[in-house]
Amino acid sequence: MNCPFCEADQLRNSQYRAEDFFRLLLLRLPVRCRNCQERSYVSIFESRKIQRESRLRHGERNRRASD
Numbered sequence: 001m002n003c004p005f006c007e008a009d010q011l012r013n014s015q016y017r018a019e020d021f022f023r024l025l026l027l028r029l030p031v032r033c034r035n036c037q038e039r040s041y042v043s044i045f046e047s048r049k050i051q052r053e054s055r056l057r058h059g060e061r062n063r064r065a066s067d
Contacts, residue, residue: 001046008035011042011050 002009014030023030029047032039042050 001042001050003033003036003038004040005038006033006036008033010034012054013047013051014039
């Protein structure tokens, strides 16, 4: 999944806001681009994929730091 603003593939899940309520009912979750910091919405399934990829990247960074 790429950012709709800058096309970077560095998305992360964003914090919920009060105005997100109706989108959450439609199973659209907020994500934020690590590159341009823009916020957008994706389906719950895409959000889970982004979360998994983020955990993998974070784990790789921790492993490299400990070597």
